[in-house]
Amino acid sequence: MEDDLIEIDVEKKLISASGILNLHIKTSLNFGELVVVFGDSGAGKTTLLRILAGLTEPDRGLIRVGNKVWFDSQASVNLRPQDRNIGFMFQDYALFPNMTVHQNIAFAQKDKDKNYANQLMDKFGLTEFANRKPTKLSGGQKQRVALARTLARKPDFLLLDEPLSALDMNMRTALQDEILKAHQFNKTTTLLVSHDLSEVFRLANKVLKIDQGIVTGKGSPDELFLNDKISGKVQITGTLVRIEKHDTFYLLTVITGTNQVIKVTAFQNDIENLHEGDQVLVFTKAFNPFIRKIKR
Amino acid sequence: MNRINVEITKVYSSDGIVLVDMEAGNCPMSAMLIEASEIPRWIMPGNIISAVFKETEVSLAKEFSGKISLRNKLPCIIEFIERGQIMSVITLRFGEEIIHSAITTRSVDSMELKQNDNVLALIKANEITLMQQ
Numbered sequence: 292m293e294d295d296l297i298e299i300d301v302e303k304k305l306i307s308a309s310g311i312l313n314l315h316i317k318t319s320l321n322f323g324e325l326v327v328v329f330g331d332s333g334a335g336k337t338t339l340l341r342i343l344a345g346l347t348e349p350d351r352g353l354i355r356v357g358n359k360v361w362f363d364s365q366a367s368v369n370l371r372p373q374d375r376n377i378g379f380m381f382q383d384y385a386l387f388p389n390m391t392v393h394q395n396i397a398f399a400q401k402d403k404d405k406n407y408a409n410q411l412m413d414k415f416g417l418t419e420f421a422n423r424k425p426t427k428l429s430g431g432q433k434q435r436v437a438l439a440r441t442l443a444r445k446p447d448f449l450l451l452d453e454p455l456s457a458l459d460m461n462m463r464t465a466l467q468d469e470i471l472k473a474h475q476f477n478k479t480t481t482l483l484v485s486h487d488l489s490e491v492f493r494l495a496n497k498v499l500k501i502d503q504g505i506v507t508g509k510g511s512p513d514e515l516f517l518n519d520k521i522s523g524k525v526q527i528t529g530t531l532v533r534i535e536k537h538d539t540f541y542l543l544t545v546i547t548g549t550n551q552v553i554k555v556t557a558f559q560n561d562i563e564n565l566h567e568g569d570q571v572l573v574f575t576k577a578f579n580p581f582i583r584k585i586k587r
Numbered sequence: 588m589n590r591i592n593v594e595i596t597k598v599y600s601s602d603g604i605v606l607v608d609m610e611a612g613n614c615p616m617s618a619m620l621i622e623a624s625e626i627p628r629w630i631m632p633g634n635i636i637s638a639v640f641k642e643t644e645v646s647l648a649k650e651f652s653g654k655i656s657l658r659n660k661l662p663c664i665i666e667f668i669e670r671g672q673i674m675s676v677i678t679l680r681f682g683e684e685i686i687h688s689a690i691t692t693r694s695v696d697s698m699e700l701k702q703n704d705n706v707l708a709l710i711k712a713n714e715i716t717l718m719q720q
Contacts, residue, residue: 520629520719521639522620539671540642540689558642558676558687561588577621578713 295322297480301342301352301362305504307333314338314504320497322357325474325481327491327512330501336484339501340450343482344379345372356447378446378479382453384437386425392436393421399443411439414476415469431462438466438473449473449481455490464550467493488516489548492528524577527553531569534562545573589645589686590718593638600626607717609638612682617658618715629719637718642676644714645688648707649698659710661686665702668695679708 297320305312314335320326328336341347343354345361348369354362361370386395396417397408412418415435425433434454441449451470455463467490474481482499485491491498492512500508500515508515513526533544534557541557543565555573557565565571593609593616600606605620607630618638620630629636651660663679663686675695677688688708700706 520627522618522622522627522630522717524621539669539674539676556643558588558689560687574716576713576716578619 295357296320296355297322297357298353298355299339299343301339301349301354303338303342303347303349305335305338309333312504316342316501316504316506318499318506318509320480320482320499322480323478324496325471325483325494326497326499327495328482328484328499328501329486329491329515331486334501335504336501337452340379340452340482340484343375343448344377344450345370345375346379375448376444376446377448377450378441378444379450380437380441380452380454382456384434384454386433386436386440388425391422391424392417392428395425395436396440396443399440401444407445408443411442414472415439430458431466434458434462434466435469438469442473442476445477446479447477449479449483451481451483453484453486455485456487460550463487463490464493470494488528491516492548521572521574522576523574525580526572526574528570528572529553531565531567531571534565534567545571547573588639588641590637590639591681591684591686592635592720595630595632595634595636597632598626598630605630606712609636611638611661611684614661614682615658616661616715617712618717619712620717627719630717635720637720639716639718640710640714642687642689644710645686645690646709647677647688647690647694647698647700648709649700649704651707655709657709658712659708659715661708661710663706663708665700665704665706667702668700670695679706681708 300317303314305314312335316339330336338347342349351364360368361375362368396411400408412421417435417439420428420432455466495512498512498515499506527547529545529547531543532546535542541562543555543557545553545555547553591611593611595607595609597608603621605622605626607618609616616638661681663681665677666680667678669676670692673692674689675692679686679688686708
């Protein structure tokens with residue numbers, strides 16, 4: 292057994308409006324990874340997070356984190372949520388309305404380390420709002436408070452259940468950066484539920500694909516979602532936003548999953564089945580791109 | 588992009604660099620790839636796949652003689668020339684296939700390219716991407 296491995300093998304029968312789902316998640320993850328749990332709604336993603344958090348008890352199985360057993364149905368081990376050192380952020384994160392930003396964060400702290408609370412507020416750009424109540428914050432600011440609060444306990448695990456699903460594109464991108472920051476801040480292991488492909492490519496070291504309660508794929512975003520039938524090693528997914536004719540060729544504008552604008556030349560036969568709004572794959576060979584440092 | 592059918596004849600691999608020899612009709616072609624981990628299973632001798640290359644990476648030569656390091660020299664006949672102010676697109680017949688080359692209009696003029704000319708389409712091996720069909 293390895294110390295930096297999270298072993299999950301849990302079963303639970305779920306009864307929902309759409310019928311019975313036999314959830315059986317068997318997989319292993321490495322410490323420090325940012326894992327995106329990807330799948331259709333009703334696939335069992337949220338249940339998996341709740342099981343890891345200790346909020347939902349599996350019917351049977353085992354969860355082992357390093358050398359620590361969190362759950363073992365045979366040995367009747369079931370660590371309480373507060374003993375698992377996790378930070379859990381739901382889609383409908385609830386801030387305490389009667390507390391200020393600072394109090395919301397401090398309340399979640401085990402050690403009441405004032406420096407750390409200030410550090411978190413600084414990290415998430417909340418210092419100037421420290422004394423505001425949540426009703427005086429924008430949606431994005433509230434989400435940042437919720438993230439900071441989740442980190443206040445210094446969790447080993449961040450469990451994020453579609454934390455950005457209610458936000459518009461710009462805010463999402465900004466908060467994806469915050470999630471990356473949060474993940475790197477304490478070198479946590481992060482599990483994030485999403486069904487947004489650009490989010491997957493932006494954030495994930497690893498994707499856990501779940502379908503009907505079962506793991507149907509695990510790997511890097513490239514391995515799981517890119518067309519591996521193309522030898523080109525530089526592959527970027529994006530949205531085709533503009534097609535312009537220039538002289539004898541076309542110039543296409545593509546917004547990538549990381550919100551960068553790139554331009555690609557194309558010829559008549561390329562654009563015959565391309566339309567503005569299409570999701571596209573831009574690819575080239577590893578030999579072609581130039582690279583240059585912009586920041587150390 | 589240009590996309591033509593090829594049959595893989597041989598695959599050489601050394602230290603993550605892969606050289607794939609192919610035939611398009613009777614014309615030998617090569618593609619150089621980086622496959623650091625494992626060569627995909629569809630890249631193996633005998634398989635029919637697509638060789639893909641960009642119009643702007645296709646150079647043209649007329650009455651060519653001498654030696655050249657380029658691996659891909661496709662004999663073609665000019666079917667059509669679309670002249671632009673700066674860039675022209677040449678439609679070429681290569682056996683059963685049609686490919687396009689985008690070169691400067693200045694080159695079209697200096698080489699006196701015209702319909703039905705015999706030319707060689709030249710593509711570097713590292714500019715060719717392979718795709719499974």
